[in-house]
Amino acid sequence: xxRQPCCDKLGVxxxxxxxxxxxxxxxxxxxxxxxxxxxxxxxxxxxxCGKSCRLRWTNYLRPDLKRGLLNETEEQLxxxxxxxxxxxxxxxxxxxxxxxxxxxxxxWNTHIxxxxxxxxxxxxTHEPLHKHVTPPEKxxxxxxxxQELSKTNDNLIITSDxxxxxxxxxxxxxxxxxxGPASEDDPLMMSYIWSDEFLSNVSWSFLAQGEECSELGxxxxxxxxxxxxxxxxxxxxxxxxxxxFNCLNEVKMETLENDDKL
DNA sequence: AAAGCTCGCAACCGCGTATAT
DNA sequence: GATATACGCGGTTGCGAGCTT
Numbered sequence: 001x002x003r004q005p006c007c008d009k010l011g012v013x014x015x016x017x018x019x020x021x022x023x024x025x026x027x028x029x030x031x032x033x034x035x036x037x038x039x040x041x042x043x044x045x046x047x048x049c050g051k052s053c054r055l056r057w058t059n060y061l062r063p064d065l066k067r068g069l070l071n072e073t074e075e076q077l078x079x080x081x082x083x084x085x086x087x088x089x090x091x092x093x094x095x096x097x098x099x100x101x102x103x104x105x106x107x108w109n110t111h112i113x114x115x116x117x118x119x120x121x122x123x124x125t126h127e128p129l130h131k132h133v134t135p136p137e138k139x140x141x142x143x144x145x146x147q148e149l150s151k152t153n154d155n156l157i158i159t160s161d162x163x164x165x166x167x168x169x170x171x172x173x174x175x176x177x178x179x180g181p182a183s184e185d186d187p188l189m190m191s192y193i194w195s196d197e198f199l200s201n202v203s204w205s206f207l208a209q210g211e212e213c214s215e216l217g218x219x220x221x222x223x224x225x226x227x228x229x230x231x232x233x234x235x236x237x238x239x240x241x242x243x244x245f246n247c248l249n250e251v252k253m254e255t256l257e258n259d260d261k262l
Numbered sequence: 263a264a265a266g267c268t269c270g271c272a273a274c275c276g277c278g279t280a281t282a283t
Numbered sequence: 284g285a286t287a288t289a290c291g292c293g294g295t296t297g298c299g300a301g302c303t304t
Contacts, residue, residue, distance in 0.1 A: 050289080105293075109294095
């Protein structure tokens with residue numbers, strides 16, 4: 001016989017996650033890690049499929065996620081990597097610390113694709129489109145940039161890995177502090193998750209190994225203070241007691257490993 | 263002010279691959 | 284080795300927010 005089923009479909013909840021569910025998931029993962037997604041929902045007291053939990057964690061709750069739109073450098077990197085890798089979003093995401101494959105995929109489909117088409121570049125092949133494509137009436141700043149880009153080569157410049165990573169670091173400034181859709185599920189909780197207060201509370205000591213906090217897009221300099229969202233304060237305890245710390249390290253290590261593999 | 267439209271994002275679905283039995 | 288299932292990835296969809304008329 002093979003493995004046991006992922007989840008019994010009966011009684012499994014779907015749709016948007018509530019603040020309560022987020023809380024349960026984060027608390028559980030920080031306490032126990034996420035060795036087995038199948039068993040996680042049951043153990044964490046969630047009526048969700050393990051798959052759904054994994055998605056929610058990797059795309060939204062992971063503490064090392066950046067928030068907000070991709071900046072120009074990141075966007076350019078995505079374009080370069082897409083030219084090389086195609087729609088392998090996870091590989092592309094591995095090159096952009098704090099960004100998820102889903103986020104990059106969405107950004108590609110909603111922003112970059114349109115930009116490239118407007119520039120007369122086929123977003124699939126990265127080759128120039130046919131000449132009948134009408135140029136934009138009023139070239140914008142972005143258009144100008146991209147025209148410059150397409151002038152330099154018809155097939156887009158492939159940035160070297162070394163350059164990519166260095167430019168990324170240089171662009172990880174305060175503008176990438178996690179903005180977060182704080183108001184979406186539970187304004188109180190989400191705003192706290194992404195607040196300086198929370199970020200300092202959780203003792204991001206896993207960054208100490210030569211990592212700059214800014215690389216992940218948040219500040220660790222502010223002091224902690226009291227707050228009603230007491231469960232988040234548990235983060236600190238988890239860290240101190242070396243519980244969830246490992247799983248946070250895993251997240252970072254995964255990023256680095258993927259980086260090496262690519 | 264309200265109805266309709268567009269856009270962006272979170273989440274789901276299905277498939278391929280890896281892995282446990 | 285065969286089989287069944289978990290996991291991860293990419294494509295797609297549905298819904299809410301913002302914009303336009």
